[in-house]
Amino acid sequence: MNDFLAARSQMALSLGFHIVFSCIGMVMPFFMAVAHFLYIRTGNDVYKNITRAWSKGVAIFFATGAVSGTVLSFELGLLWPEFMKHAGPIFGMPFSLEGTAFFIEAIALGFFLYGWGRFNPWFHWITGVVVGISGLVSGILVVAANAWMNSPAGFDFVNGQYLNIDPIKAMFNDAWFSQALHMCIAAFAATGFAVAGIHALMILRRRNIAFHTTAFRIPALFACIAALLQPLSGDISAKDVAHRQPAKLAAMEAHFKTEAASPLVIGGIPDPVAKEVKYGLEIPGLLSFMVYGDFHTPVTGLDQIPENDQPPIAITHYAFQIMVGLGMVMLLIAVCYFVAIIKKKSWLRMPWLLRLFVIATPMGFIAVEAGWTVTEVGRQPWIINGVMRTADAVTPMPGIAYSFYIFTAVYISLSLIVTFLLYRQIRMVPEIYDIQTPAL
Amino acid sequence: MIFVVMAYLWAAILLYILLGGADFGAGIIELFTSEKNKAYTRNTMYQAIGPIWEANHMWLIIAIVVLFVGFPEIYTTVSTHLHIPLVIMLFGIIARGTAFTFRNYDAVKDNMQKVYNRIFVYSSFVTPFFLGVIAGSAVSGRIDPGANDFLNAYVYTWFNWFSVTVGFFTVAICGYLAAIFIIGETDDDKSRVRFIRKAKQMNVAAAVFGALVFWAAHAENIPLDKWMFDNPTGIIAIIAAVLSLVLLWYLLLQKGKVIIIRVLAGFQVTMILLAITIRHYPNIVILKGGKYLSLLEHAGQEKTIYSLGMALLLGSILILPALFYLLYSFRKGEAIEH
Numbered sequence: 001m002n003d004f005l006a007a008r009s010q011m012a013l014s015l016g017f018h019i020v021f022s023c024i025g026m027v028m029p030f031f032m033a034v035a036h037f038l039y040i041r042t043g044n045d046v047y048k049n050i051t052r053a054w055s056k057g058v059a060i061f062f063a064t065g066a067v068s069g070t071v072l073s074f075e076l077g078l079l080w081p082e083f084m085k086h087a088g089p090i091f092g093m094p095f096s097l098e099g100t101a102f103f104i105e106a107i108a109l110g111f112f113l114y115g116w117g118r119f120n121p122w123f124h125w126i127t128g129v130v131v132g133i134s135g136l137v138s139g140i141l142v143v144a145a146n147a148w149m150n151s152p153a154g155f156d157f158v159n160g161q162y163l164n165i166d167p168i169k170a171m172f173n174d175a176w177f178s179q180a181l182h183m184c185i186a187a188f189a190a191t192g193f194a195v196a197g198i199h200a201l202m203i204l205r206r207r208n209i210a211f212h213t214t215a216f217r218i219p220a221l222f223a224c225i226a227a228l229l230q231p232l233s234g235d236i237s238a239k240d241v242a243h244r245q246p247a248k249l250a251a252m253e254a255h256f257k258t259e260a261a262s263p264l265v266i267g268g269i270p271d272p273v274a275k276e277v278k279y280g281l282e283i284p285g286l287l288s289f290m291v292y293g294d295f296h297t298p299v300t301g302l303d304q305i306p307e308n309d310q311p312p313i314a315i316t317h318y319a320f321q322i323m324v325g326l327g328m329v330m331l332l333i334a335v336c337y338f339v340a341i342i343k344k345k346s347w348l349r350m351p352w353l354l355r356l357f358v359i360a361t362p363m364g365f366i367a368v369e370a371g372w373t374v375t376e377v378g379r380q381p382w383i384i385n386g387v388m389r390t391a392d393a394v395t396p397m398p399g400i401a402y403s404f405y406i407f408t409a410v411y412i413s414l415s416l417i418v419t420f421l422l423y424r425q426i427r428m429v430p431e432i433y434d435i436q437t438p439a440l
Numbered sequence: 441m442i443f444v445v446m447a448y449l450w451a452a453i454l455l456y457i458l459l460g461g462a463d464f465g466a467g468i469i470e471l472f473t474s475e476k477n478k479a480y481t482r483n484t485m486y487q488a489i490g491p492i493w494e495a496n497h498m499w500l501i502i503a504i505v506v507l508f509v510g511f512p513e514i515y516t517t518v519s520t521h522l523h524i525p526l527v528i529m530l531f532g533i534i535a536r537g538t539a540f541t542f543r544n545y546d547a548v549k550d551n552m553q554k555v556y557n558r559i560f561v562y563s564s565f566v567t568p569f570f571l572g573v574i575a576g577s578a579v580s581g582r583i584d585p586g587a588n589d590f591l592n593a594y595v596y597t598w599f600n601w602f603s604v605t606v607g608f609f610t611v612a613i614c615g616y617l618a619a620i621f622i623i624g625e626t627d628d629d630k631s632r633v634r635f636i637r638k639a640k641q642m643n644v645a646a647a648v649f650g651a652l653v654f655w656a657a658h659a660e661n662i663p664l665d666k667w668m669f670d671n672p673t674g675i676i677a678i679i680a681a682v683l684s685l686v687l688l689w690y691l692l693l694q695k696g697k698v699i700i701i702r703v704l705a706g707f708q709v710t711m712i713l714l715a716i717t718i719r720h721y722p723n724i725v726i727l728k729g730g731k732y733l734s735l736l737e738h739a740g741q742e743k744t745i746y747s748l749g750m751a752l753l754l755g756s757i758l759i760l761p762a763l764f765y766l767l768y769s770f771r772k773g774e775a776i777e778h
Contacts, residue, residue: 056545063541066494067534073504074530077519084508085516089740092509096748099498099505100755106494107762114770165740167747397523397594410531414538421546428547 006401007079007394012376013404014072016369017411021065023368025105026139026184027191027222028058029112029132034218036128040121049433050215052116053425054195058131059113060421064414066106079400083383083393086162090155091148093167094141101141105134139187140180147175150375151244152384178240179375182233185226186371189330190364192223197361198426200354211434220357223364224334230327235290241378242291245385246300247309248378251316253287254280258301261285267321270313275302311380319373326367333360441742441749446722446735448752449506454713456499458617458706461610463489463496465618467536467564468611469638470557480631481622482557486544488625492766493540497533502752510748513738514725518574521583521597525570532567535559565611572610576603576653579720580662584728601656609649613709616642620688620705624698636692643685667719674715681711 001009032054039047073095077084111119111127118124148154154170156163199216203209242249249255254270254277255262264287268280285295292299302310333356340347347353383390466485473481489496507515519526536559543556577583577598587593619639626632657664668674688704691697717724723732739745 056547059541060545063494063537066497067537070497070501070533070537071530073501073508074519074526077508077515078523078526081516081520084519085512088508088512088515089510089744092505092740092744093747093751095505096509096751097755099502100751100758102501103495103498103755103759104762106498107759107766110492110495110766111769118769165743167744395520395523397520398590403527406527406531410534414534417538417542421542424547425545432547 001401001404003398003400004391004394006404008390010400010404010407011075011079012373013407013411014068014075015372015376017415018065018068018072019368019372020365021061021068022135022139022142023187023365024061024191024194025058025065026132026135026187028054028061028195029128029135030188031191031195031218031222032058033125033129033132035215036125040125046211046214046434049211050218053215053429053433055113056425057422059109060418060425062109064418066102068411069102079395080383080393081395083388086388087149087384090152090162090165090167090170091145093171094144098138098141098145101134101138105131105138108134136184139183143180143183144171144173144176146375147179148173149383150179150248150379150385151175152387157387174244175240178233178237182230182237182371185230185233186364186368188222189226189230190368192219192221192226193330193333193357193360193364194362195219196223197357197359200357201361202426202429204351204354204358208429208434211429216354216357220337223330224337227327227330227334228338231331234324234327239291242299245379247302247305247311248316248374249291250300250302250305251311251313251378252320252374253299254313254317255287255299255301256303258298258304260288260296260298262287262291262299262301264290270317272313309381311378316374316378319370319377323367323370323374326363326370330360330363330367333357441746442736442739444749445506445510445739445745445752448749448756449503449510449735450713450717452499452503452506454710456497456503457613457709457713459492459496460499461568461614461709462617462621463493464536464564464568464611465614465616465642466622467561468568468615469618469622469642471561471565472615472638472641477634478557484622484625484631485618488622492770495763495766497537506748506752510740510745511724511733511735511738512740514733514735517583517585517727517733518578518725521585521593522574522577523594525573525577525598529567529570529574532563532570536563536567539563568610568614569607572607573598573603575610576606578725579716580660581726581728581730583725587728600660602653602660602662605649605652605656609646609653612642612646612649613712616646617705617709618642620701623692624702639692668715671719673718677711677715677718681708681715684708684711 032051035047035051035054038044039051108127108130112124112131115124115127119127148170151174152170153173154166154168196216196219199212199219202212203216238249238252241252254265254268256270256275256277261284263282263284265277266281266283268277270277287299288297289295291297302313336347336353336356340353379385381389381391383393466489470478470481470485504515507518539556539559543553543560546552546556577600580597580600580602582597582600582603584592584597616639619635619642623632623635623639626635654664656662668678684704684707688701688708691701691704720726720732722735722737724735725733727733740748
């Protein structure tokens, strides 16, 4: 493995690891806030137990997310010094604000986790909400920084010099809103389906049914609303990408030829040499419609992009197909769930509905990973779109491959331990969180 | 605004040494506690740092963000040439943060606790050690941006007597801070005596390693003695640190002056940091061949510094009151339920 590929792999691994924990850290506090609210309002202990059971999970995920985030703030410089040297002062604004948001989150989490029975219940509740809000703000800020790499703004690039830096303009670049919106909804969908799926599995196994049924409803509702909204935000994102990064869109869609009535390709195996997609389903004109709103306007294809400016086509295309495919499945589940709660209450007791949620447990997170693959691989060969190449940004230090292997081992072990801890938390529900209702 | 940003950077480093250091020290104390007292020490420590430990480590993030936004050349030079100790420190941070949380949030308390404990105490030692190594290397004059061979560019930059002794000194300081802190967290006389003894040992260790740092600096031709003693501020700071240490030990023999004792310990560390940094201000990294990376000359453009300063000011308005209320709410004697 050469050092450049190792550096990219290590960054991808670190980001791919961190994103799971940050999604959970961003979203779970809102689920807890709902359960906590219901507890304070109704005095029903089930809600209190759900809140506390979730808060244990959040503590585990938050700590892991905090350290993996700390690692990332160093890795930017360890792996991409040339990039940080120039980009740091330009896109640093969201990071400096994120420092504050993250700090507030850590403080609020201290109050929330250790505050049971110590504060006014509503103060305690609000600290939980603050954890969620500051987590969400952190997420939006970090995504805004990433958006700047896709849509650089707030400086003039003259003869290799970065002049007239304006950090505020850089933060509010053209891509920040569409990317942040898509990410926030994705976080709710992914975390919601993951949590709902685990509780659904427990209901199907007939363990602590009252506890798990109550716990299932909160994430399921959030997840399904998010799954309905996500295609809309995806549409905004895709139009945005088509406008700003035609090469990325062309790779996502494996769209080789610029022609009128550009077809939408579903599935298939892109062949970059023959410049065609094998075995794909082509719907003529649909890509033109999705991008421009009519069936005729040609969409820029890869033939318009110089070869050395093209991203890896196959990975980008597959990742995009996976994301959209899973998004569609989650959308269908959401529709079923809404039909069930609005029209057909009897469905709610049907095992098949719960089974759908069990199947969907990992889907949101797989889609999140695939989506980030599209964003990041689709931007290649650039680290700052159109300005700096990734290969020019990498550290001169040799031997990064070894560092990548060690990081891989560390992150795999951590994932295993976190899974193990989560399994233990769930297994201990009858003893710790739901003592009143014996397991059936 | 550049001076506001510099002040924040210095304050963030100081607070990380004080709060994060005491936090690391908790693990160091646990490491050097006999088997039979370990559980008590661990529990007292957990009661004290459980709610605040995440916040203690945020100062590192603040410092690193200030560096990479405001002083990118300093950040990238250090992260390129001190890549290896930085990565080891990061593994320490990962291991420590997760082990601390895992041992408290594992729903089943079984033999896994031993694994978490072991990881926690060793990483509590390794992390501040490498932080010290990195800090020492930054001023050691060993970083050579022009070096071409692997050893000179990436290894000897930090693998030298000076950096290593600074690493040990940092560990001792962390242990000292934690021991002083924990004295105020205990009520029974036996434990108090035990923690006072721990503080004495750590104090002696810090003095010994402090002396070794000077020896190593001398051996490696680093003019550390000049930096600290050829200017009035440095001399005054060191005298103040020594006097406050004498006062601290005098007060420790009487009971009940918890806050004053903690303030004195913090004051000593502040004075040491002041004495080290004031002499070569505004230079923060000393390179090979007498070149410097300066906070004034290598700062980002004016607008960047301005918005960074505003972000820091805004942040502290939000953070500081909340942080003080957190520390106040979970002060001693308020047992935590979880």
